[in-house]
Amino acid sequence: MSVASRHVMATGVVIGALAFTLIALLIPVQKFGGSAVAAAPAATGDDDGAGTLSTAFGPLTPQDRDFVRKVRLAGLWELPAGRQAQQRGKRPMVRTAGEHLIEGHTELDRRVMEVGQALGIELPNRPSAQQQGWLDQLDAAQGPQYEQLFAQLLRRAHGKVFALVAQIRAQTRNSMVRALATDANTTVLDHITVLEATGLVDFDGLADAPPSPSAPLPRPTK
Numbered sequence: 001m002s003v004a005s006r007h008v009m010a011t012g013v014v015i016g017a018l019a020f021t022l023i024a025l026l027i028p029v030q031k032f033g034g035s036a037v038a039a040a041p042a043a044t045g046d047d048d049g050a051g052t053l054s055t056a057f058g059p060l061t062p063q064d065r066d067f068v069r070k071v072r073l074a075g076l077w078e079l080p081a082g083r084q085a086q087q088r089g090k091r092p093m094v095r096t097a098g099e100h101l102i103e104g105h106t107e108l109d110r111r112v113m114e115v116g117q118a119l120g121i122e123l124p125n126r127p128s129a130q131q132q133g134w135l136d137q138l139d140a141a142q143g144p145q146y147e148q149l150f151a152q153l154l155r156r157a158h159g160k161v162f163a164l165v166a167q168i169r170a171q172t173r174n175s176m177v178r179a180l181a182t183d184a185n186t187t188v189l190d191h192i193t194v195l196e197a198t199g200l201v202d203f204d205g206l207a208d209a210p211p212s213p214s215a216p217l218p219r220p221t222k
Contacts, residue, residue, distance in 0.1 A: 055119055058174040065121050067168045068177065071112045071184055072123045074161060075105040077131035078154065078191075084138060085150055094147045097194040101154070104187040115180050151200035158192045159206055 047062040054060075082101025089095040116123045127135065134153050141149045165188055169181035195201060 055174065055176075057119070057176040058172075060119055060174050060177070061172070063168065064172050064174050064177045065119075067164065067172075068112060068115055068119070068121050068180065069123060070161070070164065071108060071180060072116070073128055073131065074157075075109040075112070076124065077127040077135055078157075079105045079109070080135060081138060081150065081154060085147075088146055089150070090144075091147060091198060093194070093198040094150065094200075097151070097154070097191070097198055100191055100194045104191055108183060108187050111180055111183055115176050118176055119174070147198070148200045151195050151198045152202060152205065155192065155195040155201045156206050158188050158195065162188050162192065 048065055050062065050065070052059050052061045078101050082098040082105065085098025085101070086095050089098060112123070115121070126132075134157075137153070138146065138150060161184075165181050165184045169178060169185060172178050172181065
């Protein structure tokens with residue numbers, strides 16, 4: 001074999017090795033929002049398996065996506081609960097709380113749909129099984145029991161969400177998620193305030209399981 005032939009062969013081997021290396025590097029890369037990002041290892045906690053993604057608004061973690069979906073889920077049951085409170089509530093403050101739920105979650109739902117679309121997050125379109133169970137409890141409750149159950153269920157749910165909103169607001173590096181958390185913080189605090197103003201919230205029972213329709217409920221404060 002001539003020197004020229006050996007040189008051509010060696011060059012071909014080098015080019016082939018470089019091509020193989022390039023392919024190997026590209027395999028773990030996935031597309032998101034028009035930019036390529038390396039697939040991150042699965043994280044613990046509320047992880048959808050997609051890892052941390054690069055977006056035009058900053059890194060998007062599994063926890064960020066989980067928060068956005070939970071904001072959407074909140075509206076899917078609290079909006080119907082608010083409408084029901086306006087229709088069935090006897091006390092003016094219960095109807096007022098229902099009005100705040102409708103107004104707050106209508107706007108928050110609009111915002112979360114924008115965020116979901118911008119960040120490529122698939123959002124739920126129906127309440128979770130637990131949330132549907134709460135709505136079923138409200139449907140079955142009658143008279144004064146309905147108003148007490150409404151105040152207790154909604155106040156307990158908002159208290160849990162409030163802690164999550166604060167955590168995401170403090171930790172997220174995604175500007176769209178941060179803005180959504182800021183809006184959610186304002187909305188949730190408003191709802192907590194009007195629910196407490198009904199005088200029907202049993203604060204000692206907030207840490208316990210939510211009351212069932214058959215369970216005795218506390219007397220409303222005057």
